[in-house]
Amino acid sequence: MPALNTLTRVAGRLVRSSFAVPQALGKVSTGPAAGVSLNQTLLQARCMCAAAAGPKGFIFRQLFDHTSFTYSYLIADANSKEAVLIDPVYELVSRDLKVINELGLNLKLTVNTHMHADHVTGSGKLKQEIAGCKSVISKYSGAQADIYLDDGDTFEFGKFKMEAKKTPGHTDGCMTFIWHEQGIAFTGDALLIRGCGRTDFQQGNPGTLYDSVHNVILSLPPDTLLYPAHDYTGQSVTTVAEEKKCNPRLTKSKEEFIKIMENLNLPYPKQIDRAIPLNKVCGVF
Numbered sequence: 001m002p003a004l005n006t007l008t009r010v011a012g013r014l015v016r017s018s019f020a021v022p023q024a025l026g027k028v029s030t031g032p033a034a035g036v037s038l039n040q041t042l043l044q045a046r047c048m049c050a051a052a053a054g055p056k057g058f059i060f061r062q063l064f065d066h067t068s069f070t071y072s073y074l075i076a077d078a079n080s081k082e083a084v085l086i087d088p089v090y091e092l093v094s095r096d097l098k099v100i101n102e103l104g105l106n107l108k109l110t111v112n113t114h115m116h117a118d119h120v121t122g123s124g125k126l127k128q129e130i131a132g133c134k135s136v137i138s139k140y141s142g143a144q145a146d147i148y149l150d151d152g153d154t155f156e157f158g159k160f161k162m163e164a165k166k167t168p169g170h171t172d173g174c175m176t177f178i179w180h181e182q183g184i185a186f187t188g189d190a191l192l193i194r195g196c197g198r199t200d201f202q203q204g205n206p207g208t209l210y211d212s213v214h215n216v217i218l219s220l221p222p223d224t225l226l227y228p229a230h231d232y233t234g235q236s237v238t239t240v241a242e243e244k245k246c247n248p249r250l251t252k253s254k255e256e257f258i259k260i261m262e263n264l265n266l267p268y269p270k271q272i273d274r275a276i277p278l279n280k281v282c283g284v285f
């Protein structure tokens, strides 16, 4: 099993850029949520492609699963074409492969923010389809993968680098991936837009989640763009400043937050009995 640090050292040199990317990215990355017409979605997708060829040197695609309300993120170095896919969904691997091929990308890593309970990861299927593609997940997730991340590890694609930070509380193995250079973080289920991941199964702990979100995610610079693993309300992106002001759960004291989370009474995810066993082996059947 290759060590992550070796992979990091072998991969491309990190180059810093000074473009005002986060704002530009925020404008073009609206997801195809309920109430948004197909034409609007296609127009936005075209804007995203146009933006992808821009001077910032990377490609970013926010991809949505209308069944589990999951966001996957395809990110690549536009020059070297090395790509990573965060939180792929098993049933949408054909869609993802089409986009990857259309953009001429070389998918190097499928990176899971955690072991999901509501859908099966596409990691295993993508590994079967793409030679050399490796699955990645936290070493605390309880799931099998090719590469395990610990707190502070990084993974690279072309000249870009992302840091993995532990953000447990929804599950023990939850991680947030921070692209410091671009002011972007992928929060998985730790922080959702105006919400957060539930804490009533899979080692969930509301006190732990509160600390993770405040100490890691909401401590990032205020204009950091936050991209969650799910959205159930038709939104696509938020910022640290917005969530610190408007998040109805995380603006409360820790004690109030714990009470809120203990009284959510959400039904279990419909696919939970299928998803957890399959995700323990990263979706390989």
Ligand SMILES: N[C@@H](CCC(=O)N[C@@H](CSS)C(=O)NCC(=O)O)C(=O)O
Binding pocket: 068, 116, 117, 118, 189, 195, 196, 197, 198, 199, 230, 232, 266, 267, 268, 269, 270, 271
């Ligand atoms: N109805 C959905 C499951 C919805 C759900 O429970 N979402 C999770 C994240 S996936 S485990 C969650 O943490 N939600 C927080 C919230 O406040 O909604 C299904 O059946 O799949």
